[in-house]
Structure formats: C-alpha cells, structure tokens
Amino acid sequence: MAYYTSRRDSGRHHLQIPGPTNVPDRVLRAMDNPTMDHRGPDFGVLGQRVLEKLRPVFGTAEPVIIFPASGTGAWEAALVNTLSPGDTVLMCETGWFAHLWKEMAERLGLRPRLLETDWRRAADVPAIEAALRADRGHEIKAVCVVHNETSTGCTSRIDEVRAALDAAGHPALLLVDTISSLGSIEYRHDAWGVDVTVSGSQKGLMLPPGLSFNAVSKKALKASESAKLAKSYWDWKPMLASNATGYFPYTPATNLLYALDTALDMLAEEGLANVFARHDRHAEATRRAVRSWGLEVQCEDPRHFSSALTAVRVPEGHSANGLRAAILERFDMSLGNGLGRLNDRVFRIGHLGAFDDLSLIGTLSGVEMGLRIAGVPHKSGGVQAAMDHLSGNA
Numbered sequence: 001m002a003y004y005t006s007r008r009d010s011g012r013h014h015l016q017i018p019g020p021t022n023v024p025d026r027v028l029r030a031m032d033n034p035t036m037d038h039r040g041p042d043f044g045v046l047g048q049r050v051l052e053k054l055r056p057v058f059g060t061a062e063p064v065i066i067f068p069a070s071g072t073g074a075w076e077a078a079l080v081n082t083l084s085p086g087d088t089v090l091m092c093e094t095g096w097f098a099h100l101w102k103e104m105a106e107r108l109g110l111r112p113r114l115l116e117t118d119w120r121r122a123a124d125v126p127a128i129e130a131a132l133r134a135d136r137g138h139e140i141k142a143v144c145v146v147h148n149e150t151s152t153g154c155t156s157r158i159d160e161v162r163a164a165l166d167a168a169g170h171p172a173l174l175l176v177d178t179i180s181s182l183g184s185i186e187y188r189h190d191a192w193g194v195d196v197t198v199s200g201s202q203k204g205l206m207l208p209p210g211l212s213f214n215a216v217s218k219k220a221l222k223a224s225e226s227a228k229l230a231k232s233y234w235d236w237k238p239m240l241a242s243n244a245t246g247y248f249p250y251t252p253a254t255n256l257l258y259a260l261d262t263a264l265d266m267l268a269e270e271g272l273a274n275v276f277a278r279h280d281r282h283a284e285a286t287r288r289a290v291r292s293w294g295l296e297v298q299c300e301d302p303r304h305f306s307s308a309l310t311a312v313r314v315p316e317g318h319s320a321n322g323l324r325a326a327i328l329e330r331f332d333m334s335l336g337n338g339l340g341r342l343n344d345r346v347f348r349i350g351h352l353g354a355f356d357d358l359s360l361i362g363t364l365s366g367v368e369m370g371l372r373i374a375g376v377p378h379k380s381g382g383v384q385a386a387m388d389h390l391s392g393n394a
C-alpha cells in the first residue's frame, strides 16, 4: 500500500497546507535506517549531537528538550513545568491555535486572562503592556503568545512583547509557541528573553509530525522547581538529567531523531539567514498573487504578515471549502482550511519548509485555475505577478 495520499496512480500529492510540510527525500532516506538500541552505546552520540544542533535554530545556548509528541504536548509541557494550580496567565487570542492553548490552560486549572484580537492582526503589544502595568500585585505568572498564528497568517513581534514586559517591570515568564515559525521565520529565544519556546517537527523543520520541543531559560528552570501542576511524562527534570549524556528517560522516537539530525544539517548548510530570506520572498510573491486576483489577505497589518503561510479570504457568498475541494479533486493539491470562526471564509497557502520557486508557482497556478473552476470571482494575473517578483528578485 502506498502511504502518500495522491489521488492519481502516478506522482505525488501536492501538500501545500501550512504543516505538516513536504519532507525532503534526504530526510526520508535518513529515517529509512534500522532502529537502534536507545540505551546502547551509539545512541548517546546521536542524542547529544541533535540536542546540540537544535540550539542555534532556537537562537539559544540553553537546553532544548525533545518530546515524542505533537506540538500540543509541548504546549502542555511548557505550562505544567512552570506554573501552579490557579495561576493567572495572560494569553493573546490571535486565532484558533492561541484559542486552543487557552482552552488547555483552563483544563489544567490555570486562570487565563484573555487579550482578544479580531484574528486579522498579531498580538496587541500595547494591550499586553497595559495589562502588565495594571497588575501591580504581579498575579500574572506568565504571558503566552503564539509567534506565528497558523490559522490567520499573522506573526507577532516577540521582541516587542519582551520590551513590553521590561517596560512594565513585570516578572512574568514569557512562553512562546513557534510551532509554525521555527526554521521559517527569524526567532531568537535568548536575545528576546523568552523563557519557554514551544515548537514542533512538522513545519519549518521539514520532518514528519511526531517530535515537539521546549527551549528552556534559566528563569523557567528556576520556576519549575516550585511549579505545582501535576506532571509526569512532561517533567523536564528526568529529561534534562538523561539528556546530559544524550539519552532519554523513556523510549525516544529514534527514527525521527535520524530525520532531525539530517534536517538540521540541511538548515545549517543553507544558512538560517538564507532560509528566512527564502520564506520572506515566497510570502511576498504569494501576497502579490493574491492582490492581483483581487482577493484579500486575512492579515491586515503588513508588519504582521507571515512568511510561513498566507490565509486568503474568499468573497462573501463564496465557499473557501468548495474551492479547496475543487482544487483537491482537479489538481491533487491540499490547501489549509479555515479554522474556528474562519471555517469556509479563508483558505491557507503553506509556503514553508522544503520549498522552492517552481513549487510556489505550481501551487499558485493550482489556486488560480481552481478559482476559475469553482466560480470564485477574481482577476487573472496572480501567477504572473508572483513570477515577476521571483524572477526580478532571484
């Protein structure tokens, strides 16, 4: 049985959702190796190597923890290791994923204080600063922000969030979700004073789903010593103790670590600055296409445009899901759906991970043809605008 979802007998499915992303052949080949003894003498060498190579991708000299889990697990790990029952957390509801993180916090017995947006822009930094200044008794124990909100295509300014915490002189921890930004959009755990960075394997890191991460500051580690939320699987302490020699307290996802080893090499070979510039360029070409079609990008503030994905609004009275279904049927291409209140209102084009100019033009061609097939009113010329941008900025 073939495990790709192609609806054609020949060829690959075009996976242009904003994660999981396309896994490069080199990474697939790395996974295709015999599983080794995770307590044997060779494993520690691999473990130490990947733990070390992860740090520059997070922009940190501090430890990065790897869980065999999806990103949701790393969200939970960030909360349960640093906080206690009843703690107040300031959360910015920038979209569906921020909403899910807030729901998790509630289920864990935390008290989220919510700063909402209209899901068309990123976290509201002045509102964060005002909330922190008003919190004279320092009830707020953590500020939680999703760096790149995958449901809307809006990227928050974590450097500015840090500056807001500093300006307010507030001691809260800063917890940041980089699940759809790490390895695609510039990120600096140490320089931006982030305490826990949460991430996942299946987007910018070009791996299949199955690994997730916590980068942990000294301040977060200190907080973990007195944090009272119940934890076992997610506990940093036994993990860090085993990681010191490259091992794990329970069975790690061995073959995904082979994949990670190779994917980190690929990012280092390209150079992170070049990786980010490639994503910026593809995102700009995509937005030019969208504007030329006469459609609207979901993100309204150019300072918050995401370089990992673009969410596109369909005109009133038209169905984004109908458009996606037509494109899947005709061109064997998956685009991201609208989530939560954006269901059927937007479709999302993923342009992150292992991606290049021709893949982008193919993707945009599928969208442009799909708009016509599905009868969504638009102007032609979007693909041309993207090609003009790419060929003029090679």
Ligand code: PLP
Residues within 6 Å of the ligand: 019, 070, 071, 072, 073, 097, 146, 148, 149, 150, 177, 178, 179, 180, 200, 209
């Ligand atoms: N946070 C963001 C920004 C995401 O994009 C996702 C998934 O797409 C998640 C959290 C949840 O991660 P997972 O589905 O891997 O558990």
